[in-house]
Amino acid sequence: MTATRDEIERREKSARDAIKRAFGTNEDEYGATLFVSHHLKEIEESYWQKHLGTANPEPSRVLDILELRSHWGDEEDDGIDTFDFTLPESITQYVISVRFGEMGQVEQITMES
Secondary structure, eight states: OOHHHHHHHHHHHHHHHHHHTTTTGGGTTHHHHHHHHHHHSSHHHHHHHHHHHSSSOHHHHHHOOOEEEEOOOTTTSSSSSEEEOGGGOOOOOOOOEEEEOTSSSSSEEEEEE
């Protein structure tokens, strides 16, 4: 079964909401929290100034500029089950990867390259 556009949009929103809820928690140590802290240290201040209007943004604001890089899954099962988000302008090879389980709930948020 192929996922519909509405289903993809619903899951993308669900993935973004899950990232924001998990951010800064102990359970998210190797997910969005690591992604943000790593990139705030590694990316030049001019990038943040351009995208967030400040050279030193609050960590949670980085989540607001995430772009969907890709979504994929097993077309024979429930369609799209993984969503990968990253920063604008291909500034990094890293993504925040959000995986959905069989029942459509977020199962895992990780930082991957």
